[in-house]
Amino acid sequence: MRRILERIWLPGDMIPNEIDLAEEFGCARATVNRAMRALAEEGLLERRRKAGTRVALNPIRKATLEIPITRLEVEQRGWAWRHSVLERAETLPPVSVASRLGLSDDVEMLHVRSLHYADNHPFLYEDRWVNLSEVAAIRDVNLQAIDANEWLVQNTPLTKGDISFSAANATKQEAELLQTSEGEAIFVIDRTTWNGDIPVTIVRLAYTPGYRMHTEI
Template sequence: MSQPRFRNWQAIQDEVLRRIHARDWPPGHVIPNEVDLAAEFGCARATVNRALRALAEAGMLERRRKAGTRVALHPVSRATVDIPVIRQEIEDRGQSYTYRMFSRKIARPPVSIQARLCPDSPVDCLHVTALHLASGVAYVFEDRWINLATVPAAANQNFDTISANEWLLATVPYTHGDISFTAEAAAGAEADLLGTARGAPVFVIDRTTWDHDRAITTVRLSYAPGYRIRTSVGTPVSV
């Protein structure tokens, strides 16, 4: 009987996970190379590569140049965090949503932002700052840079009635991102906007998202005191 053909990376990913969970490929096992898997699954090598890359990012595989790809000795279950539409998040709490944009300009980002969005060659980006409010009370301050080389349509958006957060999630697909959580001392105007004392601790999320190897946006979200985040723990099967 001929081997079934796998025409998309998600199907290949599911099959690799099945073999890992069934211990066909036990922890530490070096799996076949991409060329052999592509021949077995009847697909392009690039399709196999994407599936294995996603599983490596999920902690299920370990990939090393010249050493091949092996099943992780200690597969990691990772917390997964959805990117919410802030308006929807507030309305789901039973509160009314309002939004105020403070600034919008096209400029070369500072070096720290260039390192995330355009490390190879600096490009003009769109910088937007805005405040999201829940029932008239400050909820989160958004400080965002958008890579116009990846999302040129953003240059034509005013973001005066719809936030960059909501517009990007509705119109720009992303494949993956990285995120960090910190507690920081509220400073200056940011503390005033969030209605808290200067120096008071606030919860901050820094997030950058990509479409494959092209950075889309990086954002700093500073939340008013009392914010709580919820996540789930599991092994993602797609990114």
């Protein structure tokens, strides 16, 4: 990485093979392979079978995204957090939810709608579906005492996810809950999380107007 960042190895340059690097650094070839794989995953190297490894011409800079706990996000901004469960039901999911998760639409899921507050002002409207076949334990959780977001982060393995960000016009329901005007621009996150190949939850997060998201690269 130092040689790449200091431009000793320039973009597009072929780098030494694993055998030569293992000899230079006095380590096993498997160790070099793991290092190369890690740099490739970071977008700094391009590896092609039988064609060698080159420094990426256009290095990818990846943003670090975590699943935030809403309570902590609000409190870290200096506000008092609370939430209210608007709906909790074990019911059949709409086709759009079932198909996105690859589940049958005749299997009941847990549907939870919640409103999060910051200093008693609406902060986030959360519309969530949970795969009960994977997270049956949530049936016994008091989601008024701990919200679904925090409980899932703390108690359920999440190995991968799909996240989309968008601007949207607040629906009538969202406008009423977020205390804004229907059609007002709001920030929306649609997120699906998985444990291996098994879907865990799908959620739509609609934030109050003016919300800003910060991440790092």
